[in-house]
Amino acid sequence: MKLTRQKLIQSDGAVSVLVVVLGFLVGTVLVALVGKNPLNMYKALFQALSGYNIDNGRMNVRYIAETLNYSVPFILCGLSMGFAKRVGLFNIGGEGQYIMGMTIAQAIALLGPRIPVLHWMLAMLGAVVIGSLWGGVVGLLKAKYEVSEVVSTIMLNYVALYLSRIICLQLPGATTYKTANFPETALIGNAFFQRITNNSLLNNGIFMMAGSVLVYWFIMEKTSLGYGMRATGFNKDAARASGIPVIKSISISMAISGAFAGLAGGIVALGSFKYGRVLSGMDNYGFDGIAVALVGNCTALGTTLAGFLFGLLKNAQALMQGKQIPKEITFIIQGLIVIFIALRSALKLYQEYLDKKQLQKEVGVK
């Protein structure tokens, strides 16, 4: 019994599951407190997850597809945060990298050569490249001049937002909030998905996301590049003293981190919209990615699952409103989960306390 509890607390994955469960429990209590039936919340979540509406017994696969589609940017922004975190950096700039990826994807979509497949590939490539530049410059500043990445990424988020407005206002057919429609060749919609999911927005972005998860796992766990990065993240001094090129590690990791967020921007731009958006505010996927990575312990699998959870909550919002549950409850649950993540250290303290008591008992017996 004692062994299992100890293992549970020491396993980061188990703690994450515990934290999510706690978040939902408290969310349930809150719904009950405002006089609504918590069961309706779970019905909505169940429908977003399985497509099955318990109330009228109807099945609609579109809900599953939308949940998956919503998960894509969460997962990619989670990977962006997670990759930098594993190298010991706190990338708050996912939002800016996401915006820049979106912007360049939109520009290429409207101005690029209208050749099938090549067109959207070019747009995605542009999104990835600009994202990695937007992140890489932060890494370079940090590695060469010790500029705090937290400060520079926050500032670059605003630079990205306003730069994006300047660029998008120059695009064909631009008004204060949208551009002309994208040509067909730029879109990443998937006709097969649309047919089997009742015209959901699920698109080829899901393949790019899956590929990114694999790339993340492969670089981190399998390559010598990832090994050097992990060493840098755990103990920068020892890594440096052992000859690991720390400056290179930091710069490259921020560039890769930015590439994930840039790709997220490109996928949302060309997958979920038919026209380019002139942003007046942030989409917040980049910021939510921080929470996703924290819940997912910055591992490839964990981040994917956490991103899926966030996508599920987002898709369930509309369904909840239909069942008289305020959609804000999903934000509260997300917030609670992030707060409870901090419990990880509290649980460790609790374990230490138990160990100490155990020892005292053993000594007392002698």
Add this chain to the structure above:
Amino acid sequence: MVGEYAIEMTNITKTFPGVVANDTVTLQVMHQEIHALLGENGAGKSTLMSILFGSYSADSGSILLDGKPVEIKNPNVATALGIGMVHQHFKLVQNYTVTENIVLGMEPTKGRLLDMRSAREHVARLSSQYALKVDPDSLVEDITVGQQQRVEILKTLYRNANIIIFDEPTAVLTPQEIDELMDILKKLRTEGKTIVLITHKLKEIKEVADRCTVLRRGRSIGTVEVQNVSEQDLAEMMVGRAVKFEIEKPEKQPGRVMLSLKNMQVADQNGTMRVKDVSLDVHEGEIVGIAGVDGNGQSELLGAITGLLPLAGGSVLLDGKPIENLSIRQRIEEGLGYIPEDRQKYGVVGEFSIAENTALKNYYRDAYRKRMGILDYEAMNQEAENLIKQFDIRSAEGAKTTAGSLSGGNQQKVIVAREISLSPKVLVVAQPTRGLDVGAIEYIRKRIIAEREKGRAILLVSFELDEIMNLCDRIATISKGRIVAVNKQDEVTEYDIGLMMAGSKKEAL
């Protein structure tokens, strides 16, 4: 009525998470004696004294002072009860005078004003009564370490301490200062003070202590009359088995110059020049020691050799090739090995497994590489298992054990295994046995000697003169960033080196 013992700590138990620091320890200190508390690092000496001084509270057990039970909740209570402590790391305000430091917190006042004149007189009186020579008006930053320690002693006397605890008081002193401290301790005893001396140095115990209590792994092994036992006896009580002090070192003819330092100048991170014009050669099959008190430029010197710090002037040649402009990795590839002083900061990645740590410097090379930059973890684990056997690394789960969960001695073995397995031409070693138990010390020293046998050139920095004298063929003494002399090991005594370390003897003997 005055009790038989000045201090009587009975059945003291104190546990920390995962460790029993004191396990039913009993300590009885008589009035006006110098009582040594002997034990290895981690034996529980400091914990026991921290309980006496009120920094920790015991889980169980009782404390009697003069036969009266007391409860010491915090250091203020200890001070009020007449207990003073001279810490290993002094707690002094650098830009205050000696007098100001001593009276700090208990300043004498005249009305609402400070009365520094009477404070100064009081300090001067104590200073002459206990033969603690120190100028009451000097700034603390201007006086030597030995004098700063006297200020700490005066602080306890000013607060009317009858019992004074000394925590490893000689760790920071030169041999001459140690001699003076020994005289001070005897004088304090004559003046009626009771002294507890925490130490792991046997020579000091033989010289001044009346009785000695030995702790081993948190338990009290026994209390002995010092005059009835030999150093060897004490060592065996401390370690629990027979110990060899000296390591056999066969004669060896040094070969050609492998590491050559030429007029090195190194500044620390604040831009202060810490190494001034250091030149030194290390030959194949030779161990050259750098003796000196901590903080005299040793870490900056090694930093510039290994590439952690930039060189402000001069040159470093490895096997005839200048390396000062190479990256750290290039220096390693040229054959520079490094066992750092701060092993947890620079030596190992605590979250990594033993295998990942032993591969830390060559993971990118072909032996551990498959196609496309994929790491061969299997090869890494295999090599680590070999090293674990070869270097007797004790771990719970073999090569997959995380380095952070190992004991200090085993962490050091991981580092030594990694460095030696890379077959460096030059091995730079800093404080290789700091904080290790006697068994590990013996082992690490033997390994260093074995590397010398293989013809490696070894540069050793240590603050332990014993270690320097034991291992080195030649000894360079460093003081204030300069090498003041280079001598053959058999041509100098510890005493000579001590004088040079203090900077008072500038020439080679």
